[in-house]
Amino acid sequence: MDSLDRFSNRFLIEGEIELKTPMRIGGGQNAAMYSLSPSPVIECYDAGSGTFEPYIPGSSLKGVLRSTLERLVRTFDVSQCCVCTGDRNEGAVLCGKESCISCRLFGSKNGGAKVRIRDSHLTEECRTTKDRSAFLREQPHFGSPGGGKGRMRPEESVSAGTGFRFHIDLDNGTEEEVGLILLSLREFNNNRAHLGGGSTRGHGFCRVKRYSVKKLWLKDGALSNEKVSGKDCMSAAKRYLAGLNGSSDNERGFDRYWRAFSGPVDRFDDGHVVAMLKVTCLTEFSMKGLDETTVTNGLGPVIPGSTIKGFLRHKLEERETDRTSMNSIFGGKDHRGRLIVSDAWYDGKKEIGKEKIPRNSELRMFMVFDNMTKDEMDYVTDLFDLEVQITGNTSAGVTRNSHDNAKNKVKMHVEDVKRFSAREYLAE
Ligand SMILES: [Zn+2]
Known part of the structure; x- marks a missing residue:
């Protein structure tokens, strides 16, 4: 001992x-x-x-x-x-x-x-x-x-x-x-x-x-x-x-990876999933920071994770997603949300400066679906591969008269998905 x-x-x-x-x-x-x-x-x-x-x-x-x-x-x-x-x-x-x-x-x-x-x-x-x-x-x-x-x-x-x-x-x-x-x-x-x-x-x-x-x-x-x-x-x-006994994978607490022993049918299936996304700026993007022309992560301009998450929440509310799913995804009184959204940062070689993210720029971001059900994930992934305005109207420059010139339009696209599987984890 x-x-x-x-x-x-x-x-x-x-x-x-x-x-x-x-x-x-x-x-x-x-x-x-x-x-x-x-x-x-x-x-x-x-x-x-x-x-x-x-x-x-x-x-x-x-x-x-x-x-x-x-x-x-x-x-x-x-x-x-x-x-x-x-x-x-x-x-x-x-x-x-x-x-x-x-x-x-x-x-x-x-x-x-x-x-x-x-x-x-x-x-x-x-x-x-x-x-x-x-x-x-x-x-x-x-x-x-x-x-x-x-x-x-x-x-x-x-x-x-x-x-x-x-x-x-x-x-x-x-x-x-x-x-x-x-x-x-x-x-x-x-x-x-x-x-x-x-x-x-x-x-x-x-x-x-x-x-x-x-x-x-x-x-x-x-x-x-x-x-x-x-x-x-x-x-x-x-x-x-x-060599351990293997636990039942039915508990959905944060103290283990849920459904780690179940074989998934879909790439977004019940369990713990980390997705790498590509975010394409269909228009230029900018959003006023505190001392900055547009918000940065210290290295360069970003679309903040909180902004992207706010957008998802707003859309899901608009679609009248049920309360139980909303609480599970975004958190409730006594538990944190299961969806984790990172900033989207510029990933290219070309210099883009710190003023804005130019049109056609490609950004990268992570989304973590922390022990979520397939249904909960579907609500979120339904918003991928669509043209969306990621900020509110003020930042996007939308006025009563001009809808066409609005900026901050992006498209999110899944590049890579990794689901926690006990078998794969031990083999990698
Ligand atoms: Zn102990």
């Missing part, structure tokens, strides 16, 4: 995370000292440069890795680990049992964590960027509490393209446990896990750009170390998952 009292080995997992879409980890009350934004992101003071910089607190990364690992393992067998948050009636929140992988690795009230995650700070490449606006900016967010009329408030976020260095220690662990952590990190690249808040309107999509694993241990009183193959660790973790 592992004991934290005696050091037998330590694995170091280090690497780089790069944001694909803006990220928001709120700064709370202490943020006022470095930001004038009413809704700032968390920052830390760097004595070297004498400036405040965004970072990812170790506790934030630990939280998302824990829930991602729980989701993966519980898809294969719910008895192997509990959930850190969620339905307390289930009696399976932070169980603290030695047999529970999640409590063993990440800790519980019964015992300390084997995993320690340091704060992730900017990569050297980002840190040497002189222009602070290159990685921090304010974006308008149209919140509509209680489904009322939308109110605009400025919200700070860290720009797409920003890179952070992460550092994870696993004490007295096994290659299988390292593999489970790596598989959880890989869920970022699969677009099924997201960093920070606002993920349902597309914040916090990211990818692990590079990583390495090193093992340290004591040999005759001296510390030895060697490089470990991440691939071998992930294979060991998959052998473990494959």
